[in-house]
Amino acid sequence: MQIIETGLTFGPLQPREKTTLIVIHHSASPDVPARMIHNWHRKRGWSGIGYHFVIRKDGSIERGRPQQAVGAHAGKNYNGHSIGICLCGNFMKEKPDARQIASLKQLIIWMNQRYQSQNPAGLEIKLHREVAKISCAGELFPVQEIESFYAQANQEGGQPVEEWKNKLLQEARQAGLITEDHNPDDPAPQMVRPGRSNAFAAAFCHPEPATCHPERSEGSLKQLQSCIVVSRNK
Numbered sequence: 001m002q003i004i005e006t007g008l009t010f011g012p013l014q015p016r017e018k019t020t021l022i023v024i025h026h027s028a029s030p031d032v033p034a035r036m037i038h039n040w041h042r043k044r045g046w047s048g049i050g051y052h053f054v055i056r057k058d059g060s061i062e063r064g065r066p067q068q069a070v071g072a073h074a075g076k077n078y079n080g081h082s083i084g085i086c087l088c089g090n091f092m093k094e095k096p097d098a099r100q101i102a103s104l105k106q107l108i109i110w111m112n113q114r115y116q117s118q119n120p121a122g123l124e125i126k127l128h129r130e131v132a133k134i135s136c137a138g139e140l141f142p143v144q145e146i147e148s149f150y151a152q153a154n155q156e157g158g159q160p161v162e163e164w165k166n167k168l169l170q171e172a173r174q175a176g177l178i179t180e181d182h183n184p185d186d187p188a189p190q191m192v193r194p195g196r197s198n199a200f201a202a203a204f205c206h207p208e209p210a211t212c213h214p215e216r217s218e219g220s221l222k223q224l225q226s227c228i229v230v231s232r233n234k
């Protein structure tokens with residue numbers, strides 16, 4: 001699963017203290033890039049796009065609001081502890097593309113792994129209409145399919161992301177080496193702040209020539225941590 005970085009810039013954002021819920025939306029529009037939704041939401045006076053992820057018709061997943069920030073998609077009672085995922089299309093009139101649903105499933109699995117330590121029984125998943133008086137995500141959204149997929153995924157348990165990887169990513173974020181959370185098992189070159197050395201890029205992005213790539217082995221952890229210390233002291 002790859003998340004396409006969009007490089008959107010935001011007004012003031014708040015960090016999200018906890019994450020217990022995924023809220024699913026449709027865009028009620030044609031297939032549009034996250035950047036366009038970003039512009040729509042900015043015009044409403046918001047800090048930027050309210051969703052954390054946008055899934056295009058072809059199944060590609062675009063980054064919206066930073067994953068650790070409070071979103072603007074489900075109302076004030078839910079934004080503070082939820083991730084917002086928006087699928088492009090109007091599912092009052094059409095069904096989502098099968099590629100969108102496939103990507104949604106992957107994203108759900110990854111979010112569930114990512115926040116598993118806070119939610120041993122799995123994240124809750126709701127459609128927007130379950131938390132607000134609205135038709136989103138449309139009558140043609142395949143609720144049953146997602147529900148049974150998710151029930152089965154939780155039953156099987158899945159492979160949680162090893163905690164040391166998440167911890168390392170968190171440290172790297174705090175040290176300013178990377179700007180976004182990502183699945184430690186995925187490459188994420190765009191996460192690295194511009195101006196950082198290749199060693200840092202290698203450490204976080206590509207298996208080659210990553211002598212201290214955190215995603216490869218726990219044994220490399222020490223070396224990467226020393227990179228982080230060096231960066232902090234600069």
Ligand SMILES: [Zn+2]
Pocket residue numbers: 024025026073128136137
């Ligand atoms: Zn919605």
